[in-house]
Amino acid sequence: MRFLLALLPALLAIQAAETYDVVLNNGRVLDPESRFDGVRSVGIAGRKIAALSAAPLRGRVEVDATGLVVTPGFIDLHSHGQTPENYRYKAMDGVTTALELEVGVSPVDEWYASREGRSLINFGASSGHIPARMAVMKDTGGLLPRDGAMNRPSTPEEQKAIEAAVQQGLEQGALGMGMGIAYTPTATPDEILNLFYLAARFKRPVFVHMRGGNVVASLQEVITNAAVSGAPLHVVHINSAATAKTPLALRMIEGARARGLDVTTEAYPYTASMTEIASAAYDGWERREPDAFSSLLWPATGERLTRESFERYRRQGGFVIQFGNTDEMVRAAVSHPLVMIASDGILENGKGHPRAAGTFGRVLGRYVREQKALGLMDAVRKSSLMPAQRLESMSAQMREKGRIKVGADADISVFDAAGVIDKATFENAAQYSEGFRYVLVAGTFVVRDGKVQEGLSPGKGIRAQ
16 A cells, blocks of 8 residues: 555656646536545546546646536436527536437437437437327327327327337337327327337336326326336426425335336426427316416517417417426425436527526526525536436446546536526526536537537437447
8 A cells, every 4th residue: 555655646747747638627526426526637538538637637728627616517318409509508508418308209210310410419319109199190290299199099000100110219229218198198098008018128218298187196107107017217397297296296206216116207497387389288278267378478479378369379389388386396306316407498599498598507506506405416416427327227328428537428517606507587598508617528618618619519319229
């Protein structure tokens, strides 16, 4: 031991003398896997972290990270906005990997091919029940069903075609199965269970938006399906799915996990949701009392709705924001040890929900710094390591993400813990978060000196292998 200690200064000097492609010197490094929290310099060679040193390192590009926090890049498991516009806002919110896992995509290979070599950040998707059902049942909706796949049960022949499309996506490396039961209310329990059995054959998670209505019954359905099929289960946005019953829903998930089931969940840090106004989520709203419509905001104009405007926009189609939760329930979800952070975000031409641009900055600024609802290390763990661990059993790529360690991917966020905050609002969602000084994807700066870098495409597709 004494011999090794005597060699330590020489080893550090050799490491410090090596020149790396990029060096982040003297930042506060947080690694959620080892729970390390201390000042270190990070050396990056190519796409990988090559060195962690107590002494400053030399690099072709050197960044003085003194006073800044250096963490793994954030992994957003629930990101509908899979466009260059959305990727810019993600990068400015510390996100290095954005995944479409709830709705999913179909066909899978085409979706990946359209983004390879063109993406600012890493991307990936599940094989989606919703898009497969829409294609087979000739639905005319966009992201979500609005007629055929929503209004009638599928025939036995259609069910076979839907399952075949979903299976093909899993064979092509989709990261799981996406399922939005709330948006396909005419899908029978048999149809849903058969798809759980399909996911279990591939040992991939089912990322599910459970049915609306009775929270306990809806959660029981998917937990039971997971138990009898053996499929891993991820319940999306537990805070907006359960609202006032969020603590009860979390207790149910805790119980399932305690009895050996592979069940995980996520939340976003906002009291309002957003979805397609023409979708099944708003079936029957025409019969509600007049004051119910004021809880709805049309992001394209910023107006609160009335019965008349609701009916007009429902015929037209588009996204609507609904205020229906409390900060108490959001805080309970965000701070719970089992809950990951995910945005459920999408922007289209600058319009949408602020969660698309500000989810991770809001958690760090509002819930860590201001409210102290959770610690900084826990917030980083929920935003990086936990999402990586959800996927790493079937994707070797995810085993190299969510960590700051030698050999890990150089997907890194560097931010000012004292100033990081979301700026996006319900009235103006297209506002970058503040405080993220540097963000790297595979060793390439996608955010530098607080500004998004244009014309770069270091992002890679994340698939199951």
